[in-house]
Amino acid sequence: MEINKDLVAASSTPIVLAILAEADSYGYAILQRVRELSGGRMEWTDGMLYPVLHRLERLGYIEARWEVAESGRRRKYYRITSQGQTQLAEERRQWLAVDATLRGIWQALSLPNPAVQLRAAAPRPLGT
Amino acid sequence: MQVSGDTTTLEDQINQWRTYLRHRQAIHSVDVAELEDHLREQIEGLIDAGLEPDEAFLVAVKRMGNLDALSREFAREHSERLWKQLVVAPSEGESARVAVQTDAIVAIALAVVAAVLIKLPALFGLDLDHDAGLYARNVSLFVLPLLTGYFVWKRRLDMRTLGWIALAFVGAAIFANVYPFHSEGSTEVLTALHLPITLWLAVGIAYAGGRWGDSGRRMDFIRFSGELFIYYVLIALGGGVLTGFMALIFQAIGIDTKTFFSLWMLPCGAVGAVLVASWLVEAKQSVIENMAPVLTRLFTPLFAAVLVAFLGAWLWTGRGVDIERDALIAFDLLLMVVVGLLLYSMSARDRYSSPGIFDLLQVVLVISALLTDAVALWAIAARISDFGFSPNRTAALGMNIILLVNLAWSAVLYIRFLRGRGSFASLERWQTDYLPVYAAWAAIVVIVFPPAFGFV
Numbered sequence: 183m184e185i186n187k188d189l190v191a192a193s194s195t196p197i198v199l200a201i202l203a204e205a206d207s208y209g210y211a212i213l214q215r216v217r218e219l220s221g222g223r224m225e226w227t228d229g230m231l232y233p234v235l236h237r238l239e240r241l242g243y244i245e246a247r248w249e250v251a252e253s254g255r256r257r258k259y260y261r262i263t264s265q266g267q268t269q270l271a272e273e274r275r276q277w278l279a280v281d282a283t284l285r286g287i288w289q290a291l292s293l294p295n296p297a298v299q300l301r302a303a304a305p306r307p308l309g310t
Numbered sequence: 311m312q313v314s315g316d317t318t319t320l321e322d323q324i325n326q327w328r329t330y331l332r333h334r335q336a337i338h339s340v341d342v343a344e345l346e347d348h349l350r351e352q353i354e355g356l357i358d359a360g361l362e363p364d365e366a367f368l369v370a371v372k373r374m375g376n377l378d379a380l381s382r383e384f385a386r387e388h389s390e391r392l393w394k395q396l397v398v399a400p401s402e403g404e405s406a407r408v409a410v411q412t413d414a415i416v417a418i419a420l421a422v423v424a425a426v427l428i429k430l431p432a433l434f435g436l437d438l439d440h441d442a443g444l445y446a447r448n449v450s451l452f453v454l455p456l457l458t459g460y461f462v463w464k465r466r467l468d469m470r471t472l473g474w475i476a477l478a479f480v481g482a483a484i485f486a487n488v489y490p491f492h493s494e495g496s497t498e499v500l501t502a503l504h505l506p507i508t509l510w511l512a513v514g515i516a517y518a519g520g521r522w523g524d525s526g527r528r529m530d531f532i533r534f535s536g537e538l539f540i541y542y543v544l545i546a547l548g549g550g551v552l553t554g555f556m557a558l559i560f561q562a563i564g565i566d567t568k569t570f571f572s573l574w575m576l577p578c579g580a581v582g583a584v585l586v587a588s589w590l591v592e593a594k595q596s597v598i599e600n601m602a603p604v605l606t607r608l609f610t611p612l613f614a615a616v617l618v619a620f621l622g623a624w625l626w627t628g629r630g631v632d633i634e635r636d637a638l639i640a641f642d643l644l645l646m647v648v649v650g651l652l653l654y655s656m657s658a659r660d661r662y663s664s665p666g667i668f669d670l671l672q673v674v675l676v677i678s679a680l681l682t683d684a685v686a687l688w689a690i691a692a693r694i695s696d697f698g699f700s701p702n703r704t705a706a707l708g709m710n711i712i713l714l715v716n717l718a719w720s721a722v723l724y725i726r727f728l729r730g731r732g733s734f735a736s737l738e739r740w741q742t743d744y745l746p747v748y749a750a751w752a753a754i755v756v757i758v759f760p761p762a763f764g765f766v
Contacts, residue, residue: 209344210351227375228352232344233383239662240387242733246662251347253354258344265733 417589465519603658
């Protein structure tokens with residue numbers, strides 16, 4: 183499923199912050215988690231995550247540190263800051279409002295639930 | 311054998327990919343390292359899933375995304391890097407070269423127009439010697455509209471912003487010329503000094519291409535202003551050498567070049583150089599590593615040392631500060647230099663590095679400047695009733711307060727950053743948000759002061 187570029191961009195901040203709120207992580211693992219959570223429905227271009235991470239770092243929402251991973255390579259880990267936690271709460275509040283509004287209008291329109299159709303279609307394997 | 315052969319080709323491929331990525335100026339080597347770690351993990355995952363190494367490499371690279379788009383995203387996030395090493399957005403050979411040429415032609419043509427404009431009043435019998443006041447009040451109007459025009463052309467500004475900028479220039483022309491100034495009075499001098507400060511904001515808005523609200527663009531404009539100043543000084547020095555030689559060799563054949571110099575070369579060169587210098591700063595950012603930050607690195611410790619020594623000596627000797635009538639201007643200049651040092655070291659600082667010794671020095675500089683200024687202000691306040699509020703003193707006092715507020719809050723933000731309680735970005739934002747304040751104050755001096763002080 184193609185998700186509109188603007189929507190991907192807008193949702194990237196809360197998604198990344200929320201994943202980092204679970205535990206410290208690094209780029210590749212964050213992308214894996216996004217795939218897992220969305221059931222493969224959200225596809226980010228891998229490279230594009232990094233400018234997002236750098237922006238969040240500049241804004242002070244997350245902090246980075248270099249560590250040597252078990253593979254022996256240097257890896258950049260990110261950690262959410264207290265400012266990031268506050269931002270996450272704020273983002274969450276806003277997204278819930280958007281979500282509630284949409285739910286309301288979907289119900290009023292009583293459109294058939296697209297999730298049902300989706301489940302009927304063959305699920306795409308993770309990570310493709 | 312087969313396996314080791316595969317790993318070498320894979321390593322070669324990764325090497326090639328890395329080299330290719332390193333040529334992207336917006337992507338620094340630490341970012342390349344981060345992306346490479348990603349690529350390697352992706353490849354390992356794909357090989358585990360049963361792909362051949364070269365297939366895995368191709369898939370991993372493809373997932374990483376289009377490198378042009380990626381490098382654009384990095385450039386958007388790290389615009390300060392482009393400043394250090396200019397990237398002309400689509401650097402595709404021929405068309406980029408043509409663009410650079412057009413740019414040069416436009417800039418030089420505008421410089422010639424500026425030179426013609428400055429000589430235009432002479433046609434109507436207004437010359438530099440007898441109407442110095444008129445020239446002084448209007449000098450920014452001969453140059454800055456053209457400079458603004460250059461950026462309007464370069465950034466393809468929208469009509470609405472253009473309208474506001476034009477309005478600002480028209481307003482400036484009116485306020486500079488309708489007031490009945492006493493010849494060579496202080497309000498006239500104040501207008502001449504403050505008008506360019508106000509109009510510099512208009513240049514900034516054009517420079518930012520209508521995205522003045524973006525604090526990154528404003529920071530770029532600060533960088534631009536600093537570099538422009540340095541280029542201008544360099545050009546002026548070169549011009550001085552040229553003039554010296556010209557005078558010498560023409561003297562040898564008995565021709566006096568003095569009139570030609572003062573009537574033509576100096577005024578035309580001085581205005582034309584602003585446009586040429588701006589074009590150079592725009593086009594040649596990469597040739598000279600930014601100079602302003604280098605100078606600030608050099609002088610921040612020295613200024614801090616002088617100020618600390620001054621405060622120490624003042625406390626030690628217990629001498630009162632003997633303040634002259636117009637000493638306030640000297641302290642204004644001091645604060646301006648300190649704000650400049652702060653701005654340009656900030657503009658070049660890597661936002662991500664943690665506080666270091668230089669940041670500490672910076673705070674020492676700001677605080678010692680604040681204390682020095684407080685000492686001076688205190689001395690002046692004690693005698694303000696003797697001195698009275700002349701236009702010059704009021705303007706100097708206003709400027710002093712504006713700079714003081716800027717530095718005081720900067721010190722607070724900087725200390726917060728040093729203690730890990732705030733981000734460097736908030737300090738940057740404070741400085742870039744403060745820019746309109748200078749312009750607004752200068753506008754007040756230009757518009758309100760002359761009538762308020764009876765045009766003396």
